[in-house]
Amino acid sequence: MKASGFDFSQVVALSGAGQQHGSVYWKTGASLVLSSLSPALPLHQQLQACFSISDCPIWMDSSTTAQCRQLEAAVGGARALSCLTGSRAYERFTGNQIAKLFQQNPEAYSHSERISLVSSFAASLFLGGYSPIDYSDGSGMNLLKIQEKVWSQACLGACAPRLEEKLGSPVPSCSVVGAISSYYVQRYGFPPACKVVAFTGDNPASLAGMRLEEGDIAVSLGTSDTLFLWLQEPTPALEGHIFCNPVDVQHYMALLCFKNGSLMREKIRDESASGSWNKFSKALQSTEMGNKGNLGFYFDVMEITPGIMGRHRFNAENIEVSAFPGDVEIRALIEGQFMAKRIHAEGLGYRVMPKTKILATGGASHNKDILQVLADVFGAPVYVIDTTSSACVGSAYRAFHGLAGGTGVAFSEVVKSAPHPSLAATPSPGASQVYEALLPRYAQLEQRILSQAWGPLE
Ligand SMILES: Nc1ncnc2c1ncn2[C@@H]1O[C@H](COP(=O)(O)OP(=O)(O)O)[C@@H](O)[C@H]1O
Numbered sequence: 208m209k210a211s212g213f214d215f216s217q218v219v220a221l222s223g224a225g226q227q228h229g230s231v232y233w234k235t236g237a238s239l240v241l242s243s244l245s246p247a248l249p250l251h252q253q254l255q256a257c258f259s260i261s262d263c264p265i266w267m268d269s270s271t272t273a274q275c276r277q278l279e280a281a282v283g284g285a286r287a288l289s290c291l292t293g294s295r296a297y298e299r300f301t302g303n304q305i306a307k308l309f310q311q312n313p314e315a316y317s318h319s320e321r322i323s324l325v326s327s328f329a330a331s332l333f334l335g336g337y338s339p340i341d342y343s344d345g346s347g348m349n350l351l352k353i354q355e356k357v358w359s360q361a362c363l364g365a366c367a368p369r370l371e372e373k374l375g376s377p378v379p380s381c382s383v384v385g386a387i388s389s390y391y392v393q394r395y396g397f398p399p400a401c402k403v404v405a406f407t408g409d410n411p412a413s414l415a416g417m418r419l420e421e422g423d424i425a426v427s428l429g430t431s432d433t434l435f436l437w438l439q440e441p442t443p444a445l446e447g448h449i450f451c452n453p454v455d456v457q458h459y460m461a462l463l464c465f466k467n468g469s470l471m472r473e474k475i476r477d478e479s480a481s482g483s484w485n486k487f488s489k490a491l492q493s494t495e496m497g498n499k500g501n502l503g504f505y506f507d508v509m510e511i512t513p514g515i516m517g518r519h520r521f522n523a524e525n526i527e528v529s530a531f532p533g534d535v536e537i538r539a540l541i542e543g544q545f546m547a548k549r550i551h552a553e554g555l556g557y558r559v560m561p562k563t564k565i566l567a568t569g570g571a572s573h574n575k576d577i578l579q580v581l582a583d584v585f586g587a588p589v590y591v592i593d594t595t596s597s598a599c600v601g602s603a604y605r606a607f608h609g610l611a612g613g614t615g616v617a618f619s620e621v622v623k624s625a626p627h628p629s630l631a632a633t634p635s636p637g638a639s640q641v642y643e644a645l646l647p648r649y650a651q652l653e654q655r656i657l658s659q660a661w662g663p664l665e
């Protein structure tokens with residue numbers, strides 16, 4: 208930005224977002240380095256010795272099943288943990304990652320004076336000191352009591368000793384956490400009064416960027432596919448997550464994460480459309496809604512929602528088949544991905560309403576033919592905002608909100624003059640009849656695969 212001539216002296220506030228659940232381990236003494244950085248040198252040269260471990264766990268890590276079971280057992284089971292923290296124990300959630308680090312590398316853990324999320328880590332760089340974790344990203348740790356908005360002592364105790372002091376106290380997501388550090392003032396020309404508003408997770412920031420309203424559903428088609436909803440009241444369940452809302456401290460957001468998103472679509476594009484999104488789109492155009500009854504499940508990595516692995520294809524008679532022709536494969540993938548989203552959102556109590564808008568974002572929201580299938584499966588119009596970087600735009604809106612007063616001011620008021628989303632796809636005639644028949648079949652086949660993999664379900 209500096210090289211392209213951006214005028215940092217005009218920036219009155221900033222905020223940001225980081226992928227959820229990742230954790231950064233600051234070594235004892237790091238805060239001193241952070242607060243006395245030389246503006247003559249880049250960050251990486253000065254911070255190299257500041258971390259207790261060099262490879263940080265990120266959200267795709269699923270190696271903490273043992274720690275998940277320990278945490279659930281410590282608080283009275285999966286449902287009890289979900290009621291407390293908004294989610295049953297998930298491998299990628301930070302509390303379980305911290306517990307694993309403590310168990311497998313106690314030295315690195317004890318040498319860590321502070322543990323940040325990716326979001327609060329980035330905010331710390333701008334502050335020149337440790338930034339608190341915000342309520343919304345803090346909800347992705349299996350440690351925060353989402354109603355009281357304080358760390359759960361039971362969860363902290365089950366994960367690792369002296370954890371509270373390493374995390375610091377969580378704050379409302381729209382809090383001003385301090386002024387920008389002199390490093391950024393001197394090196395880049397920010398004004399010294401520029402405020403840093405707490406950073407949050409990428410999905411909460413996207414909710415802000417898309418200006419989600421009640422009844423709407425946001426679908427982020429990034430590396431992972433995520434789906435989020437605005438909730439007045441938390442309804443924690445054994446599937447999906449409830450987070451504190453990033454723009455309204457009284458409310459909540461629900462999130463469902465599907466790991467086999469764009470990377471899975473890319474694989475099928477490479478195998479069945481010679482690596483071309485254009486050919487991939489043509490396959491969607493040339494096949495009909497409902498795919499003549501052919502259904503597919505494509506999970507090359509262990510899926511989060513639901514816990515299935517592998518590829519499973521079924522013909523119209525529900526008989527498992529080993530392959531589909533290329534075009535059928537592509538439609539089965541996209542229809543299957545969106546039917547799973549609708550079925551699992553409805554499992555959290557979500558219902559498509561006449562006023563429902565689907566707001567699409569992320570890399571694959573560039574693809575109109577994919578969005579058409581989304582509109583058809585949900586029976587609702589799909590809108591896109593004029594940027595796929597909704598988390599970045601949301602961070603700018605959140606900075607503006609924090610500057611305007613944060614918790615005392617309605618977010619919708621602050622962003623009311625922002626551009627409206629534009630219509631990208633409307634349901635095709637006859638779509639609801641097709642998918643009303645197909646959705647229950649998809650759900651039954653999903654249950655069949657799940658029980659084959661895990662035995663009879665609860
Ligand atoms: N025309 C397209 N059709 C479908 N998918 C696309 C298209 N263009 C980009 N993508 C997908 O978008 C993904 C990146 O999305 P993005 O939202 O930037 O990811 P991230 O989760 O890293 O933020 C790529 O993996 C790619 O598969």
Ligand SMILES: O=C(CO)[C@@H](O)[C@H](O)COP(=O)(O)O
Nearest residue numbers: 226227266429430431433464
């Ligand atoms: O784990 C989750 C949400 O719970 C992921 O959505 C991460 O937040 C990473 O997002 P992308 O990089 O895939 O956008």
